[in-house]
Amino acid sequence: MSLLHLVFGGRVKDPRNLEFDDLSKLDIIGFFPDYASAERAWRGAAQRTVDDAEMRYVIVHLHKLLEPK
Structure with missing residues (x-):
């Protein structure tokens, strides 16, 4: 089984957390x-x-979301 991973990013509202500023502009x-x-x-x-x-x-780690233990 592949351990599927997704890499993405974008501009955050505050560098201390992961609240993205504009979800339509995420860089997948x-x-x-x-x-x-x-x-x-x-x-x-x-x-x-x-x-x-x-x-x-x-x-x-998408594989953890698809098949949680």
């Missing part, structure tokens, strides 16, 4: 079959916006 990086490839994609996206404190990228 993609879906990945394992954490390692998701992390590489996340690092690339996060490093492109490293100087903008209001931009946040996250990895969501």
Whole structure:
């Protein structure tokens, strides 16, 4: 079974939390079959916006949402 991961990000209202400013402007990086490839994609996206404190990228473990234990 693939461990499905989603990488996305966008501008947040406050850099101390994950409340996104405008959901219609989220940057969807993609879906990945394992954490390692998701992390590489996340690092690339996060490093492109490293100087903008209001931009946040996250990895969501979709496999945990689809099949909670």
